[in-house]
Structures are given as C-alpha cells and as structure tokens.
Amino acid sequence: MDPVKEVEALGRAKGFSEDNRKFVNVSLGQGQEPIAERGLQTAAQSGGWVFLQNIHLMAKWLPKLEKLLLQLSMSPHPDFRVYLSAEPPANPHVQSLPLSIVQTSIKVTNEPPQDFKANLSRAFANYSPESLEQCSRVSEYKSILFSLCFFHALVLGRRKFGPQGWSRVYNFNDGDLLISSDVLFNYLENNVKVPWEDLRYIFGEIMYGGHITDDWDRRLCRTYLELLMREELFDDMEMAPGLTSPKPMSYQQYKEFIDTSLPPESPELFLLHPNAEIGFLTQQSTLLFSTILELQPRQVGGSGGMSMDEKVAESVEGFLTSLPSDFEELSVDEPTPFASFVLQECGRMNILLKAIRSSLAELDLGLKGELTMSERMDALKISLFQDKVPDVWAAAAYPSLKPLAPWFADLLRRHKHLESNASDLSMPKVVWISGLFNPQAFLTAIMQTTARKNNLPLDKMVLQTEVTKKTMEDITVVPREGAFVNGLYLEGARWNEKSNSLDDSILKDLTPPLPILYVKAVHADKRELSDVYQCPVYKTSQRGPTYVFTAQLKTKAKDKKWIAAGVALLMSVE
Template sequence: GKKLGFTIDSGRFHNISLGQGQEMVAEEALKKAARHGHWVLLQNIHLAAKWLGTLEKLLEQYSEDSHPDFRVFISAEPAPTPEEHIIPQGILENSIKITSEPPAGMLANLHAALYSFDQDTLELCTREGEFKSIFFSLCFFHACVAGRLKFGPQGWNGRYPFSARDLAVCVTLLCNYLETHTKVPWEDLRYLFGEIMYGGHITDAWDRRLCCTYLQEFISPPVLEGELTLAPGFLAPPNLDYAGYHKYIDKTLPSESPVLYGLHPSAEMGYLTAMSDNLFKTLLEIQPQMNSFVGEGSGQSAEEKVKNVLDSILEMLPEEFNTAEIMQRTTAWSPYTLVCLQECERMNLLLSDIRRSLKQLDLGLKASDFFGELMFSPHMDVLQSALFYDAVPDTWTKLAYPSTHSLAPWVTDLLMQYGELEIWTQDLVLPAVVWLSGLFNPQSFLTAVMQSTAHKNNWPLDKVCLTVDVTKKTKEDYGHPPREGAYICGLYLEGARWDIQLGTTAEARLKELTPAMPVIFVRAIPVDRRETSNVYECPVYKTKSRGPTYVWTFNLKSQEKPAKGVLAGVALLLAV
C-alpha cells in the first residue's frame, strides 16, 4: 500500500480496530473508500459479532459500481471451536483468505523477535552495553513465552495473544528507563514487563507466576556481567551488532527441546501425544457415521454397536443411594458426614440422568426397528453419536466430575467411585484413606479437614491452612484414619517425580509423564506455623486440562529452587 500511495497520511488508507462502538466509524470509512477508491483495514472483526451481518450487506452493496481501486482487508483471530465460527459465509466465500501461522520452535521465535527491530534500535540508548544485554534477554523471554504455548496446559493454563507489539513497547520502556535512571531499575522493569505489558494478557494466577519467574531469571544483574545462562548450553551473548546477534543464535543455540523453555524433555512426548489424539479424533468424526458398518466383515451396524454399549452400561449401573436411610445411621454430624451425603446426592443425580437418557435412547432404537426409521429427538441423536464414538455425553459430563477419559474408562471410574461411597455410607466413619480423585467436589473434602481440626482445637477458620506430608506407604498399608486430618490417595505428579527415599520432589524420569504419588497425609495447622522454606507451592488440578479445574495448593518439600518447578510446569493431577 505504501508503494502504491495508499497511506494514512495521504488519506487513502483507513485503519480501524473494531470494538468499543467503532462500527459507525467503519461504515463511514467503507462508504468513503468505495466512492473514492481507498483501502480499508478492519481489524479484529471477531469483536463485532452483531455487526457482521451489516458488514456482509455493505460489502455486497459496494461490490457493484464502486471505484476500481477500492479494497477491503479484514483481520480476525481464529475461532477455537466450530461453534465460535461467527464470520458470515458470504464474506468468507468472496474473500481471498490468508492464514498467519506463528513461528514454530525456539530458533524461529528468537529470530522473529529480533526481526521486529534493526541496527538503529540497538543504537537508541546512550547506555549501549546495558541496553543491548537486557534487550537480548527480553527477546529470549518473548521467544520463551510465545513458544511455550505449543505445550498446551503444561506450558500455559490459557491461550494468550503475546505479540511482537508487546515486545516493541517493552524495548521502548527499557530505553526510557535506562536514560532516566543512573542504576538499572530491575524491580521496576520486571513489574512493567511481567504485570502490565505481558501480564495484561494473562488471566490465570499461576500463569502470572510463570511469567514473573521467567523475568526473575532473565532480567537480573548477571546478564550485564555476561554470566547469565538463558538456557542449558546457551549463554547470554556479548556486546554485538544486529547481524552479530542473528549469527550468534544460529551458531550457539542448542537444537529444539522443551529444556530450552525450562520444561522437562518428557513434555514433548505429552505435546505430541495430544496432537496425535486430536488428529485421530478429527479423522474419526469426519467418517460416515450412521447406517455404516463398524468394521469390514463384522456385520455390525452403527445402531447395533450403540445398542450393545447401551445395554452394557445399563447392566452395570448400580441403584441410587437411599439418602434418607443413610442419614439415620448417625447422630454425630461432622463436616466429613456432610461431604459424604453431598457426594451421594451428586452421584444419585448422575445415575438418574444416565439411566433415564439410556432408556429413552433404547426406546428410540426399538421404535426405529419397528417403523423402519429413527424416531429420535436432537438430544437422543447427540447421545447416540457419543456412544458410537466412545465419548462421554455432554449431559453426563455436566453432572459429573471433570475427566479427560473416553467412555469405557469413565464408566469404570464411576463404578469405583460408587464403591468408595458405598463403603463410606456403611457407618459414615471417615475411610482409612480417601480416594480424592473419586470425589465430585474434592475442595469440599479438603475444606472439611480444616473445619474439623479448627473446631476441635478452637482455632478461627480464617487463621488455618492445610499442610501435607507425603508418606512412603500405599493405600493398602492403612487400616484406620488418623486422629486429625486425613489420608488421601489418587494423585499424580506432572513435570517431576516424588523421591520416596529423600522425601522431596526430584527430576522426572524420561517417558514417565505422570508418576503416581504415595498416600498423602493432609492436616490443618495455624497459618503462622506453615513452612515456607525448601518447599514448592504446587497447584492441584482435577485433570491435565488444568486451568479451570484448579482444586488447591499443596506445599511439597523440594531441594531445588522454586523457579525450576515453576518453569517445568510441575503440578499435581487428580486424574490422568
């Protein structure tokens, strides 16, 4: 556009970022551009979903009898799910579509970060040595946070739009602060970069901790002394020119590995496994479904397969708990008793919905055999599709606990969970070891541990916290619960492993993605007695999806500095 004379200064280029009532401005710009042959760039049209119908009509109107030089450019973020595809089909069909893929790998990301600048940028600041050193560390930080997104939840809990613009603003801030301060204001720079510029995108508290930890490692005094190791085998470069930095990267940067981002090498296995699962899931979903045969020579149609799965689940499904009868088994109402009853009620709701929906589907399948066509409601059609693909139906998922399992292991887990509750309801006494992963609401149980201890010792509940001691035993080694607190099991450690002999976290072994934890003793203590040294604040999540499945924070003993666990994405999971 600049070569052809379409610039903002000439008045022939209109750049409009949609959102916050910019629709009228965009309509005026389109009208003017169509008449005089200008170019219009509409940015972020996904933020103006209600206006897209109007835009489609305007583009159709201006496509006739408009100036031959009139052009419209549109940008939008890709929709994460098919349901969020909001751009009208008419706009898509009449457009030339271009996809901008982010760089893949540390090498490409680091070069891309530098390509946003030139030699003039390196000469902006009078304190050249300090500026260049911090500038390169900042570029490496940007490459880390951008490249880490590919590792999914172990990389970041959320998907954040980190861009070259964030980096450019940080470099400008760096130059200004160095010019106005005699000493490098490390704390100020880290706060501006981590809490405002990059942190402005971040919505998750644990992701914010990760971002700030990166900056603590990279934006620190050792970078000025040439002693900072940005990644294993990659030292911060000496004072070079612009071309020299690119050559230094090509020559000294190690080959692509999760280690460059602070992650364990096994993180790549998890990332590739997730990619493969998504690929095969997509391939399965685009296959012809109904009225097709499950396998060559099997002679089994899709309806027959669904009927077999349906009958199998109905046969295994246990009866609902009689909560009225259970409540009469005790007169001592403790927080644990309430948790047990709440879990039974949640289980009853789930079992009732499963039984009802499966019986309805069974009747629909029988009616189709009788009338020769499927007599289905939309809900039954969705249920049949889920059973066919060995997926857990959405209606069941909403009433159950978060899980990433397919249908068969999910049903197995459900039956195990029912068995645990059945034992607990016999006398409503706390089990010797509680299977935390099998609870609908594990937070309520952990809160009950605090309430029970606080009540027993007359402690204010807001002055109490949980502490954990990882034992050396398994569930079978315990015959009764502890006097205070509870024994829990069913947790897995991702990003590290537990060294039973040393009683601390340790480097994960290759190909061991989520080793199981021994039984953990959970108890409540006053906040002022909580240990804060030689511990890693480990988040506990329900599934590998992390993010919204957060449960609690357990302080695990560790001989490493906390930054290593944070960068490695170490977390406890209730289900894998």
C-alpha cells in the same frame, strides 16, 4: 501480531484514512456495538473501510453482525471493505465465530513458528542496526534487549507443550516486545543504575502479564524474568542449559550468533523435562486419530458387519445393564462437615446417573422406532459410536478427558467408593480424592472440622500437606486431624522416596503416582514455607480451569526449577 498498523498503512496508500473519514477503526468492547454498526452502514453507503478489532470478545453480538453484513452485501458501494480481527479460541474444538462470516471472508492467519531459533530470529528482526545503537548506554541496552528477545522466544515456544507449557492459551505478540523495548530504552536513559526490579515488574505484570489470567502462569512469567533479567547478565550468565549470555556485539554479529551458537532445540531449552515433548507428541497423535475417527463413515454394514445403529444399540444395552442404582436419600440430625459433604456427593452422583439413564432410555426407544429421533438423541448416538463422553453426560459429571469406555469404568469405581463412604458417613482411613465430584468441598470440610475443634477462625485456616512414606496397609486408623488422601499423579517431576523430596522425572514415565498425602488445616501464621515447592493441583491435565488447591512438596532444589518445569499434581491421567 497486531494487524492494525498494516491495514491503516494500506488504507492511506489507497486513499482511505481517518483524516478523510473513509476509514473507521473500532476496538470492540462493552458499548462499542452501536459505533461499529453505524460505521458499517455509513461505509456501505458512501464507500469506505471498516476495521473491527477483537470480534471474538463479542460472542453475543456476533449473530447481529452476521445479519448486518449479509444485508449490507446486497448492494454495497464498490469501495466498501470490512476487516475483522480475532484471536483463536483456547479450545480448538470450539466454534467462536459464526460459520457464514468465516466462509465468506478472505482469511489471513499469522502464527509464530514452532521452533525456538525461528522465534528468536523473528523477535530480533523487529530491530534495525540503527535502533540497536540508539541508547547512550549502548552495551547494557544491547545485552538486555537480547535477553528480552530471548524471553519473548521462550514464552512463545512454550505454547507448543500445551498445558504444561502454559496452563491457558495466551496470544503474546510482537507488540509486547516492541513496547517493552521502548520501556527499556526510557529507563536506561533516565536511571544511573539498571532498575532490574522495575523492568521485571513492567515486563512480567503489565506488558506480557497483561495477557495472563492465571496466577500460576503469572508466577512462571516472573520466574523466567528473574532468571534472565539480573545483573549477572553482563558477565557470561547462563541463559539456558549450554548457552551463556553473549557479550555486546553488532547487529550482524547477533544474527550470526542466533544462527550458529544456540543449543539444539529441546524441552531443556525451556527448562522443561524431555518428557514434556513426549506428552505433547502423544496429545497430538491422540487428536489426529480422534479426527480420523470422526471422519469415518457413520453408516457401515454389509457382509458380516454391524451398522452404526446396531453398534450403538449394543452399547446402550451394555451401559443400562452396568449402570448402578441411585443412592437413597439420607437424613442426619446433626451432620458433621464430612457427612454433609458425602450427602452432597451422593446428590451429584444421582443427578449424573439419572441423566445417563434417561438419555439412554430415550435413545433406545428412538433406535427401535418408537420415538422420533431428535437432534439431542442423534448427538448422543454419534458420541456413543465414536467412544466419546456425550455432552449431556459431561454437563452433569466431573471434568475428565478420558474416552467413553475408561470414563464409564471410572464412574463405576467412583460410585463404589462413594457407596463405602455413605455407609456410615464417617471419614475413611484414606480418601480417594480423585474420585470426588467436588474435592474443594472435601478440603473445606477438613478446615471446618479443625477450626471448630480448636476454636479458630475459618477464614484464617489454610491447608498444609506432607507426603508420607505410608502404604495403604500401614494406615489402620483415621488421623485425629486432617485426612490421608491418594489418587494424585505428578507431571513434570517425580517423588524420590529415599530423599523424601521432588526429583527429576524418569524418561518416558510421564505421570508417576504420588505416595499417600497427608492433608491438614493449620492457622495461616503456622504454615511451613521453607524448602517447599508450592505445587498446584488440577483435576485433569487440561489444568487451567480445573485447579483445586495448592500442595506443599519438599524440595532440595530451588523452587524456580520446578516452576519452569511446569510441575503440577493431577487427579486424573488419560
């Protein structure tokens, strides 16, 4: 919800408006800081309201705003008021606003409901019986407007399924719906036929698409609109499992339809598999217990118990004992693309091992009283006590959502895998792609090798994948081109080995492993695109910024099914 109109209306009722220069509204962005500062200083002296929109976009300027508000609060005019608007951070653990601003403000939040029916009711409540009858093509307008409200409720409701719903966090709001309905009205009034393609483009690429920054989420948005905005909408089209499009009716009948005729709330309503809800609830439970762990007393001990320092000291000793040694520097006269990649991986591993070793050694001295405990050492101690990967380690490592103990076990496994690759710097029979620091560099090495071998331009090369029926024992030699890779997991679907294609997930099997995948490089003109689902591959279930490449998975169903189901390949499961 955009609160500007409500604040402006309240200001006019109280005698503060832009007309009498007692209301200043600044939409923050590049170059708007001086305007906002002048407005605040003027209003503080002579009395007035200042509305600063989207302060979350000005992270570097916020400390200055914090100091300015503190200064102006010393002796402000009695009529001085400041309104601030901000969107929540994509990561709820990130503090995006200065703490003093949050603490001294009266906070008002507006979030959409969690359930679909409430979202649809709220969307439809933006209209009145009169507005529903305003279009000269009233039957078509009613049907498409209801479908638009249905789409609005879908995009809001998917957010509760986390990254499988949307790979990034987007703040869709009622303003998107209202502007889209205005566009719908104008297009119907000025066209003989319903311009479906134009409507889908404006809704999906401009109105709602204006929020979307991820190409895969944009594809999902387009898919929803292709399913809901088409000619069949006027003829009992299936809008969701168990729900057909209603005939044009009155405003009150639409409200009754929403209250009584919607199918039960379930992931299937969003075209997701029931496993999506299990995964979401599991993540919520994990977050709850993690928060409880953070709140427990840090100083424990007494009769038979170990203190926090004793537990951490024991962990430090265990990690230092188990930590493998660094890789020796290797030099190759004429390295192949894969050999260059392995050398880079060894360098990245050495950086991580040194960061772990030096920070643990420093903390060990601090716990023994030989060094003064610094803020960084204290943060490391708390992370070890709470079984979290310390920030100083994560900064030098690969993306991972694992707790500390599984993360360290995974690190040892990655080191062992890299050690076998570094022994002869040649391509292994099967590459554990999930164990690489930079899998994109490995895939680039495949394209470089193929391009050199076949004298093809590198910028015209693309990756082509094929799921094999081979086991580790079946593969005895390295392929002439490309590579066999393993360590991938499907989310949102499973691989049916009998039909050799994507299939619906089995209930409670959230991330089944994918069989060995054959990856090769081909010229863009020779890429196979028929009967395949273009499946994004991510490093973690966080998706979004952890995207690696696109795999082609055979499918007998239409790819829209898997797009709406949020099907993706993951390199790591928690």
